[in-house]
Amino acid sequence: MNIQWVRAPLSRYKLRDTATLAHLIQTYAKASDLSKGKELHAHLLRVGYPLCTFLNNHLLNMYSKCGDLGYAVNLFDTMPHRNIVSWTAMVTAFSQNLRFTEALETFCKMRLVGEFPTQFAFSSVLRACASLGFIEFGKQMHCLALKSGLGYELFVGSNLADMYSKCREIYYACKVFEEMPCKDEVLWTSMIDGYAKNGDFEDALLAYKKMISDGVVVDEHVLCTTLSACGALKACNFGKSLHSSIVKLGFEPKTSVQNALTDMYSKSGDMDSASDVIRIVSGCKNVVSYTALIDGYVEMDQTEKAISIFVELRRLGIEPNEFTFSSLMKACANQAALEQGTQLHAQVLKFNFDVDPFVASILVDMYGKCGLLEYSVQVFDGIENPTDVAWNSLVSVYAQHGLGIKAIEAFDRMIHREVRPNAITFVSLLTGCSHAGLMKEGLNYFNSMEKVFGVVPRGEHYSCVIDLLGRAGKLKEAEDFINSMPFEPNAFGWCSFLGACKNHGDKERGKLAADKLRKLEPENSGASVLLSNLYAKERLWEDVRSLRQMIRNSNMKKLPGYSWVDIGNKTHIFGAEDWSHPQKKDIYEKLDSILDEIKNAGYVPQTELIPIEMDDSLKEKRLHHHSERIAIAFSLISMPIGKPIIVKKNLRVCLDCHSAIKYISKVAGRKIIVRDNSRFHHFSDGLCSCGEYW
CATH class of the missing domain: 1.25.40 (Serine Threonine Protein Phosphatase 5, Tetratricopeptide repeat)
Known part of the structure; x- marks a missing residue:
């Protein structure tokens, strides 16, 4: 091609033959240079150059690849003659630009004018079916492809397998795969990816092994998918062998592979290896790998380590994403770490991730699990269009706080907004009914699960x-x-x-x-x-x-009971009859004074709850030194007057402590919130939110 001709101003263009113009349009398409492509198109129209179908098809392709569907549609509508290439270009244009419904409509119009689709048209329309979940339309395309003799073409077969997998019809995906006369790396990758996305992780690993034994060349995508399956199965040994293969094949420098390795080791619980990937491999310090590392520590309940990784991420100038915040907020929710949770909420607002529906849903959950029900509801009310995850979080929060009626009201609002409940919704709803004594309502919801909502119990x-x-x-x-x-x-x-x-x-x-x-x-x-x-x-x-x-x-393990409170930025943990705290003298003096006060207010120790024979005075002392009471006594001497006390306990609060804390809330004039392993109790002025039904 004449380079001087290409670079010359339009006024100096010497219009060459059609093939040269087509090649020039192709060059602009590959470079995504829309402005020059439009310039050339405008010049051709201005000088009255006869645009044949061949050139128009190249222009359609250019506009499609440059993402300007408006020009593509206008050109297509004004073309005097269209052929199968023109129609295929438009179907592909809509599919590639995520306008899947229009891709299907254009395909149907193509069939109405008598054009028979090519393998490229089939592939584009199958991608659209996969994205829309239109499995029935996809099956019709499968039949049409078989009828046209293209059903066993590799490109079509790979997209068929992918479509069936994404529509959760893995049986048909396998059938397509097995019937293909030859299988390339794209088809194998579609199957492995399909198994992984449908949760059939063992089948994904078996397919990878078969692919290797058949001598099929692997690429970075199939390696990433297989590593993902290893992580889901916690198959660290298989993952390590994959890591060795990755190094031998020279894929280790690829960012996507580095991220997949970090994620695999993190999900397998091998945090040392996950950290090594980030530390040793150059270019692996990115938000995806760091988020995978954070998520690994969160899954291992190492919240402090997860937060330290977040601090390192920020120090390196890497901006967190919504998944980073979701993992960290989940950790704060699980540990009821309110101080860290509120600080992270401030960061969420700073980066404008509060509008992300998943982050907002976890914020609802976090505040609920930290005992701040009002904050939880406030965050939910700020979500413009709550998803099923957000609604589930709200129903769960009400259930955790023993507010069964509120949980039912939230469920009714969810149904009214046409948000479909799932299995998680009903666990929370039934729990809420159980903790509030709503037996009849709970049984009705259980019986309606499958009949009304299609959720199998x-x-x-x-x-x-x-x-x-x-x-x-x-x-x-x-x-x-x-x-x-x-x-x-x-x-x-x-x-x-x-x-x-x-x-x-x-x-x-x-x-x-x-x-x-x-x-x-x-x-x-x-x-x-x-x-x-x-x-x-x-x-x-x-x-x-x-x-x-x-x-x-026997070898039975008895889980020791302990309670903890957060004062400032420090968590204080107490066991029953715990004498280890530096302020033990002040704590036990406060405990003794509290006992005198609540006895005067009417508290009577329930010594019959101690399941051993001993003097009642010793039983009373044991009850009085339960971990939650020590934590409350410490909070009373450490926190400002009037600030609510939030105590977390790993076991169920006992009946006697429940009775005692009601009296403590009255004599101390404090709101006391206790989260045990079952639910929340809000004590205030001698009463508990549970209404004695817990």
Whole structure:
């Protein structure tokens, strides 16, 4: 091509032959140089150059690749003659520019004028079907492709497999794959990617192994997908062998591969290797790899380490994204770390991620789990169009705080807004009903799950119903429900039933539940402790001694109870009868003065809750030195007057502490919020938000 001709001003263009012009338009398309392409098109129109279908098709392609669909559509509509290339160019243009519905409409118009699609048209329309989830239309395209003899063409086959995978029809994707006479790396990649995205991670790894054994060349995309499957399965050894292959094949410098490696090691719990990838491999210090590292530490409950990585990320001048904040806010929610959570919220606002629906949903969850229900609702009300995740967070927050009616109201609003509930929604809704004593409502929602909303009940939903009936004292109904279940209850279900038997003094059913629970979790002493408490309540001391001896002689692990409070930027952790705190003298003086005050206000220790034979005065002392009371005493001497006290506990708060904290809230004039492993209790002026139903 004459370079001088290309660079000359339009006024000096010497119009050459059609092939030269087509090549020039192609050059602009490859370089995405829309301005020069428009200039040339305008010049051709101005000088009256006869634009044949061949040149118009090249112009269509250029406008499509440069993303200017308006010009492409105008040109297409004014073309005097169109051929299959013209139609294919428009279908591809719409598909590549994410206007999938118009891609399908254009394809249908093409068929109406009698044009038979090429493999490129099929591929573009199949991509549109995959993106829209139009599986039935996709199946029709499959039939048409087979009829035209293009069904077994590699390009079409790869897109068919991809379409079926993305529409969660993995069976048909496999069938397409198996029927292809030859398989290239694109088709193999489509299958591995499909398995991974459908959660069939083991099949993804098997497909990768078969691909390698067949001698198919791998690329960075298939390596990234396979690493993702390794991370999901925590298959660190397989991931390490992949890492070796990546180094041998020379893919390690690729940023996408570095990110996938960091993510795989993080999800597998190998944080040292994940850190090494970032530290050793040049160019790996980016927001994706750092976010993967943060997420790994969050999954391992190492919140402080996750936050330190965030600090390092900011120090390097790397801007966090919405996934970075989502992981960190999740960590703060799980640990009820309010101080860190509010600081991160400020960062979220600074980067304008508060408008991101997923970040906003986690903020709702974080404030709820930190005990600040009002803040949680306030954040939710600020979301313009709440997604199902946001609604689930709100329903869950109300359930955690024992506000069953509010949870139902939120659910009704969700349905009114035409947001479809899912399995998570119903777990929260049923939990809310259970903690608020709304037995009838809870049963109605459970029975409507599949019939009305198409959500098949799972183990956790059945466990919620067992808990619902048990808390209401309907032990016979709960037992009948268990016997009618399509599968055995999980550990939570049997634990709920055992707890209900303890509360209502049913030792026969309690023994049955304890035996079932011990079979499921033989090393967990919880079942035996609960049964021991049941026997103690019935004053069956011989049975209590027998159970305690069995716990001592076995390998059962008894989870120690502890409570913690956040004062300033420090977390203070306390155990029962804990004498380790530097301020222990002041704490226990405050404890003793509180005991005198609440006794004068009417508090009576429930010494019968100590499941061993000893003097009542010793039992009273043990109760008074429970971890949550020590944490409250420390808060009273450390926090400003009038500031609410928020205590977190890893076990369920006991009946006596529940009674004592009600009196403490009254005599101290403080609002006290206690989050145990079951729910929140808001104590104020001698009352608790649970209304004694918990």
